[in-house]
Amino acid sequence: MANVVVVGAQWGDEGKGKIVDWLSERADVIARFQGGHNAGHTLVISGKVYKLNALPSGVVRGGKLSVIGNGVVLDPWHLVKEIASIREQGVEITPETLMIAENTPLIMPYHGELDRAREAQATGSKAKIGTTGRGIGPCYEDKVGRRVIRVADLADAATLELRVERALVHHNALRAGLGLEPIDTDALLAQLKEIAPEILQYAAPVWKVMNEARRAGKRILFEGAQGSLLDIDFGTYPFVTSSNVIAGQAATGVGLGPNAIDFVLGIVKAYTTRVGEGPFPTELHDADGERLGTRGHEFGTVTGRKRRCGWFDAALVRQTCAISGINGIALTKLDVLDGFDTLKICVGYDLDGKRLDYLPTAADQQARCVPVYEEIEGWQESTEGARSWAELPAAAIKYVRRIEELIQCPVALLSTSPERDDTILVTDPFAD
Ligand code: GDP
Ligand code: IMO
Numbered sequence: 001m002a003n004v005v006v007v008g009a010q011w012g013d014e015g016k017g018k019i020v021d022w023l024s025e026r027a028d029v030i031a032r033f034q035g036g037h038n039a040g041h042t043l044v045i046s047g048k049v050y051k052l053n054a055l056p057s058g059v060v061r062g063g064k065l066s067v068i069g070n071g072v073v074l075d076p077w078h079l080v081k082e083i084a085s086i087r088e089q090g091v092e093i094t095p096e097t098l099m100i101a102e103n104t105p106l107i108m109p110y111h112g113e114l115d116r117a118r119e120a121q122a123t124g125s126k127a128k129i130g131t132t133g134r135g136i137g138p139c140y141e142d143k144v145g146r147r148v149i150r151v152a153d154l155a156d157a158a159t160l161e162l163r164v165e166r167a168l169v170h171h172n173a174l175r176a177g178l179g180l181e182p183i184d185t186d187a188l189l190a191q192l193k194e195i196a197p198e199i200l201q202y203a204a205p206v207w208k209v210m211n212e213a214r215r216a217g218k219r220i221l222f223e224g225a226q227g228s229l230l231d232i233d234f235g236t237y238p239f240v241t242s243s244n245v246i247a248g249q250a251a252t253g254v255g256l257g258p259n260a261i262d263f264v265l266g267i268v269k270a271y272t273t274r275v276g277e278g279p280f281p282t283e284l285h286d287a288d289g290e291r292l293g294t295r296g297h298e299f300g301t302v303t304g305r306k307r308r309c310g311w312f313d314a315a316l317v318r319q320t321c322a323i324s325g326i327n328g329i330a331l332t333k334l335d336v337l338d339g340f341d342t343l344k345i346c347v348g349y350d351l352d353g354k355r356l357d358y359l360p361t362a363a364d365q366q367a368r369c370v371p372v373y374e375e376i377e378g379w380q381e382s383t384e385g386a387r388s389w390a391e392l393p394a395a396a397i398k399y400v401r402r403i404e405e406l407i408q409c410p411v412a413l414l415s416t417s418p419e420r421d422d423t424i425l426v427t428d429p430f431a432d
């Protein structure tokens with residue numbers, strides 16, 4: 001028995017959805033432990049495309065238990081719509097196959113409004129973060145501020161009224177300052193009472209279910225969202241998301257002990273992308289960057305924004321491998337690099353004439369860091385759809401091996417197209 005945590009090791013969109021879907025064949029339980037519907041995970045199965053935001057990617061496989069843990073922030077209206085659209089694609093979702101932790105915070109319409117109002121008003125020192133506008137940050141603020149409404153509160157009208165009252169004292173004051181209308185309490189309560197049964201049918205003491213699953217020897221796959229460089233503590237703050245996204249969060253985010261984790265798989269794109277604002281040392285503003293974006297179809301799943309693209313940054317990935325205790329990586333989108341004459345890998349930074357092997361924390365220093373590159377020969381052959389090492393050109397293998405050396409972590413899986421089965425297994429993360 002082994003339990004596996006999947007985390008993004010860059011700025012998100014590394015291909016977590018594809019890898020989680022692929023691995024979930026080997027798992028019994030697939031659990032989201034942080035983030036919300038800011039995530040956009042794309043699965044391609046025999047040409048059919050599934051786009052998931054709040055639901056765990058394992059939901060597409062029949063006979064598995066999908067779990068939304070307490071570390072997640074959940075927009076109930078979005079979830080109901082997402083369930084309906086995934087059902088339309090022929091996926092079965094029932095209270096037996098989907099469970100939501102009773103202590104999960106709920107994203108309210110006012111969280112999204114606040115998120116978007118702040119972004120719209122951001123200038124100068126209040127610089128835009130480039131959020132997804134889905135209320136993620138404001139909901140996490142309310143959770144820590146002890147004024148969030150949680151799944152279990154939906155079950156009792158008197159509790160719900162108290163919770164809403166407490167939240168609105170805060171939000172109406174804030175809204176007045178931002179020039180937003182006060183919230184209509186009765187209308188909000190009516191909306192909540194209407195959606196309550198839809199959500200409550202999936203509500204469960206997830207901590208208990210997870211501990212029982214563990215004791216029964218079930219295999220648990222933890223599905224991370226976002227990427228380590230968007231982590232609230234270790235990311236490029238303040239241009240980050242509002243949750244801990246690193247592997248340490250997996251246990252807290254569902255109610256298991258940290259000893260439940262046996263293997264941490266970092267998902268790593270063979271180059272780098274970022275959507276939203278913030279530092280990005282290896283970003284390209286030239287034809288190579290355009291080529292990565294076009295070949296990689298680098299457009300955000302959630303907002304449709306063009307993703308910024310750049311060379312592989314081994315210094316950053318070495319750093320995120322350390323922070324999450326990554327045992328092995330799944331290297332994705334290698335095929336996007338087909339046809340380059342030369343590739344570059346960032347191996348460290350030059351900061352005011354001094355060589356650094358990590359990205360410093362201070363924003364001014366980050367801005368002055370100049371990437372130090374190593375050049376590596378590209379390949380002209382196609383790697384798209386390769387399902388074994390033997391199908392890869394020697395130069396591509398050399399590129400992968402060099403990445404392993406630089407990040408000090410082995411490749412466990414290699415992905416060569418969006419399709420589920422175009423995946424090379426090197427080490428099974430679930431193996432004992
Ligand atoms: P996630 O947020 O980490 O789940 O990643 P996204 O789904 O937002 O973005 C990754 C995109 O790359 C999706 O459109 C995937 O279908 C696609 N993808 C995943 N792995 C590969 C791969 O190996 N090669 C190519 N070309 N595309 C891939
Ligand atoms: P997946 O799971 C890429 C980014 C946003 C913004 C910042 C804060 O698909 O990898 P938020 O709405 O979370 O407050 O936005 O974080 N961001 C992501 N970038 N992939 C994601 O998820 C992201 N989720 C949030 O673009 O820069």
Ligand code: MG
Binds near residue numbers: 012013039040042301
């Ligand atoms: Mg994504």
